[in-house]
């Protein structure tokens with residue numbers, strides 16, 4: 068058992084998963100890879116019948132170290148599913164009978180450990196960058212889709228440093244191998260991030276829209292409507308590249324400027340205004356792994372506490388997010 072209303076260290080989360088796997092027949096764990104500093108990257112699977120090869124609901128959390136609410140939300144969801152199955156919760160039972168549920172609760176274990184021990188606002192992994200004193204690659208810029216493009220940096224000291232090549236980092240290699248191992252079975256893949264209260268689809272590396280965008284919008288709407296209905300937490304949804312704009316400058320005076328002169332904007336400025344990001348998991352799962360329902364959810368809040376969301380908001384954040392995910396999984 069774990070105290071789901073508090074934040075937990077990497078070691079505590081790993082101990083929880085190991086305990087769950089040894090005590091609950093629904094749960095198994097896989098050491099899927101090893102981080103730069105040698106920590107295990109673990110995937111937990113919740114399945115009522117592993118031989119059935121059911122469609123999969125697939126989640127990664129803590130790609131970004133400081134986004135602690137994402138690990139807490141993944142742990143809360145694992146705890147809720149495993150304790151709600153068979154008898155106690157009809158909707159959870161149906162969703163577990165229909166899907167296998169797979170979670171990587173700490174995709175960036177070194178960064179997460181560093182955010183506990185040394186620098187609460189650490190984002191990247193802990194790779195040594197050759198020729199630089201600055202540490203770390205942004206794992207959410209290290210995937211092949213649009214690698215090295217807008218919204219990523221060649222500079223090792225940048226918070227969005229993309230690394231020397233696509234999938235250069237063991238942590239991104241591990242996520243890539245995990246999703247590839249389930250190719251054809253992944254019905255939905257969700258990368259959990261914080262903060263901003265957004266449900267985002269591809270494309271992230273350009274302002275183009277996926278051909279399945281209408282279907283994706285319907286699915287995101289189902290999720291967001293149920294999420295918002297829980298406590299009224301405002302959320303927006305849509306493709307990262309065109310619909311949403313997180314910065315204040317974008318939502319105020321520049322919005323009309325953007326509207327009237329958008330064709331004249333140089334690419335880099337468009338990237339800034341629209342928050343384009345290249346080399347993300349969501350585009351990779353969508354574009355290279357064929358997962359139509361590939362999304363990034365940016366959890367609470369909208370900046371009051373930012374990455375340092377108080378532990379008192381874990382349960383409500385996880386509850387509303389889970390309500391959104393359930394409605395979304397029932398809609399697709």
Ligand code: 0X9
Nearest residue numbers: 207260261267271307347349363
């Ligand atoms: O910049 C990012 O990687 C994400 N925001 S965060 O504040 N958590 O760093 C946004 C990712 C872009 N969206 C999609 N992958 N669709």
Ligand code: ZN
Nearest residue numbers: 131134260261
């Ligand atoms: Zn993030």
